[in-house]
Amino acid sequence: MAANTAALAWRAAGAKVRALPSLRGAQPSSIFSKRPLVCRQWAVRYASDTANTAAASEAATETVKQAPKKAGRGSRRIVLGTSLALTLLVGYVYGTDTRASIHRYGVVPLIRLLYPDAEDAHHIGVDILKTLYKYGLHPRERGNPDGDGVLATEVFGYTISNPIAISAGLDKHAEIPDPLFDLGPAIVEVGATTPLPQEGNPRPRVFRVPSQKAMINRYGFNSKGADHMAAILEQRVRDFAYAHGFGVHEQAVERVLNGEANVPPGSLNAGKLLAVQVGKNKATPDSDIEAIKQDYVYCVDRLAKYADILVVNVSSPNTPGLRDLQAVAPLTAILEAVVGAAKSVDRTSKPFVMVKVSPDEDSEEQITGICEAVWNSGVDGVIMGNTTNRRPEPLTLPPTEQATLTETGGYSGPQLFDRMVALVARYRGELDARAEGEQEKKQRKVIFASGGITSGAQAQAALQAGASVAMMYTGVVYGGVGTVTRVKQEMKECK
Numbered sequence: 113m114a115a116n117t118a119a120l121a122w123r124a125a126g127a128k129v130r131a132l133p134s135l136r137g138a139q140p141s142s143i144f145s146k147r148p149l150v151c152r153q154w155a156v157r158y159a160s161d162t163a164n165t166a167a168a169s170e171a172a173t174e175t176v177k178q179a180p181k182k183a184g185r186g187s188r189r190i191v192l193g194t195s196l197a198l199t200l201l202v203g204y205v206y207g208t209d210t211r212a213s214i215h216r217y218g219v220v221p222l223i224r225l226l227y228p229d230a231e232d233a234h235h236i237g238v239d240i241l242k243t244l245y246k247y248g249l250h251p252r253e254r255g256n257p258d259g260d261g262v263l264a265t266e267v268f269g270y271t272i273s274n275p276i277a278i279s280a281g282l283d284k285h286a287e288i289p290d291p292l293f294d295l296g297p298a299i300v301e302v303g304a305t306t307p308l309p310q311e312g313n314p315r316p317r318v319f320r321v322p323s324q325k326a327m328i329n330r331y332g333f334n335s336k337g338a339d340h341m342a343a344i345l346e347q348r349v350r351d352f353a354y355a356h357g358f359g360v361h362e363q364a365v366e367r368v369l370n371g372e373a374n375v376p377p378g379s380l381n382a383g384k385l386l387a388v389q390v391g392k393n394k395a396t397p398d399s400d401i402e403a404i405k406q407d408y409v410y411c412v413d414r415l416a417k418y419a420d421i422l423v424v425n426v427s428s429p430n431t432p433g434l435r436d437l438q439a440v441a442p443l444t445a446i447l448e449a450v451v452g453a454a455k456s457v458d459r460t461s462k463p464f465v466m467v468k469v470s471p472d473e474d475s476e477e478q479i480t481g482i483c484e485a486v487w488n489s490g491v492d493g494v495i496m497g498n499t500t501n502r503r504p505e506p507l508t509l510p511p512t513e514q515a516t517l518t519e520t521g522g523y524s525g526p527q528l529f530d531r532m533v534a535l536v537a538r539y540r541g542e543l544d545a546r547a548e549g550e551q552e553k554k555q556r557k558v559i560f561a562s563g564g565i566t567s568g569a570q571a572q573a574a575l576q577a578g579a580s581v582a583m584m585y586t587g588v589v590y591g592g593v594g595t596v597t598r599v600k601q602e603m604k605e606c607k
């Protein structure tokens with residue numbers, strides 16, 4: 113740098129020299145034709161040397177003057193660069209840790225502020241997680257909190273790392289199962305998907321009731337279709353197979369699905385399970401039970417390969433006639449068809465089948481009927497329950513929220529909890545009572561609890577009532593990406 117500056121000054125000095133008046137005066141003379149020429153040459157050289165030396169020394173002085181400034185600037189840059197790198201590193205470590213309170217107290221309110229429409233907020237949340245995951249910048253549990261085995265539990269013969277799940281609807285199209293697993297649940301349920309793509313109900317169709325930390329939705333099974341989901345899940349297995357050294361051939365996928373990677377074929381994560389939820393198309397007539405069976409079987413045929421658990425949804429309040437399928441006869445027929453299809457999947461281990469039931473069909477007769485269908489069809493378990501058509505006891509709410517309560521759709525959030533736990537206990541009793549033979553007693557039906565869980569104590573209460581797994585949705589929407597980690601920590605403190 114300094115050398116370059118000096119060279120530039122030197123060149124500039126040459127130009128200055130040519131312009132010196134002493135040289136302009138040294139013109140050839142006719143009288144002193146020879147000597148003056150020598151003098152002139154000497155004078156030119158002398159003048160040039162003098163000028164060059166002056167310019168050089170000027171430049172050198174300038175360089176010397178500049179040097180400390182430059183050194184100062186250089187070290188300032190180093191300090192700034194280091195600070196920036198450190199800030200980025202600390203920001204990365206903090207921002208990608210599910211325990212960071214910014215997720216709950218910063219990101220959640222910000223998204224609510226920026227996206228007044230709850231569905232927009234849902235889409236942006238999914239897109240952000242997907243993008244962050246792509247670049248390794250997604251929030252995740254640090255320090256392997258499940259590593260101590262305190263929360264480990266057994267479900268369907270698998271030992272899962274904890275009893276917490278993300279329930280259906282959060283990842284409708286199976287776009288983010290892996291980022292969701294990294295938030296800490298042992299089970300992620302994707303879907304619901306329908307055989308053919310369908311739009312669902314017109315917007316707006318998702319509403320917040322912030323004072324109650326609750327939601328109302330009438331999505332109505334908006335789905336990109338079972339083929340679309342199957343393609344995404346197949347690609348996920350393909351990527352996993354490649355990353356784990358199984359190659360890129362068709363057999364690579366088959367080998368992973370058949371257990372050679374020593375991970376469950378659905379979740380592709382040790383100690384975790386992937387549930388895939390299936391539903392029927394709105395256009396399939398409610399009265400045509402054969403067509404309805406075909407809807408569910410179509411989804412199972414496409415998706416069973418990629419699932420550890422298949423969930424049959426007959427409890428969404430937003431598809432007309434769907435909940436009527438919980439009557440014994442149609443339910444038994446549908447579940448038998450699904451169990452049959454799940455058993456015929458081309459994979460060494462077959463997916464387990466569960467049915468997700470409504471908390472509103474709660475008469476003795478309805479519960480007995482559902483449990484009868486569960487036992488008769490060979491389904492492995494029940495998810496109790498879904499959103500409710502009921503509304504909470506009269507509350508003093510802000511006027512806008514009071515209006516929201518009148519929206520058609522399923523209500524979710526903390527107010528579901530007490531009823532849900534009571535129903536889990538009733539299902540536990542009814543299902544166990546039907547396990548008459550020795551064999552049946554051994555194959556106790558599994559129950560997952562879904563409805564209003566937001567804390568470790570509540571998750572624990574759901575397990576004590578007879579569930580094996582506590583699922584969350586609305587709690588995560590209001591609590592942010594650190595909710596599962598917090599709930600698990602609270603469960604440990606309860607123990």
Ligand SMILES: Cc1cc2nc3c(=O)[nH]c(=O)nc-3n(C[C@H](O)[C@H](O)[C@H](O)COP(=O)(O)O)c2cc1C
Pocket residue numbers: 279280281282284303304318327328329331333389425428468497498499523524525526528562563564565583584585586587
């Ligand atoms: C916006 C939204 C979409 C949902 N979509 C589905 C769905 O596709 N399938 C399903 O079985 N349940 C769906 N649910 C219900 C949840 O999975 C869960 O069972 C219910 O909200 C109760 O649990 P929570 O109080 O923890 O949210 C949805 C819930 C919400 C709020």
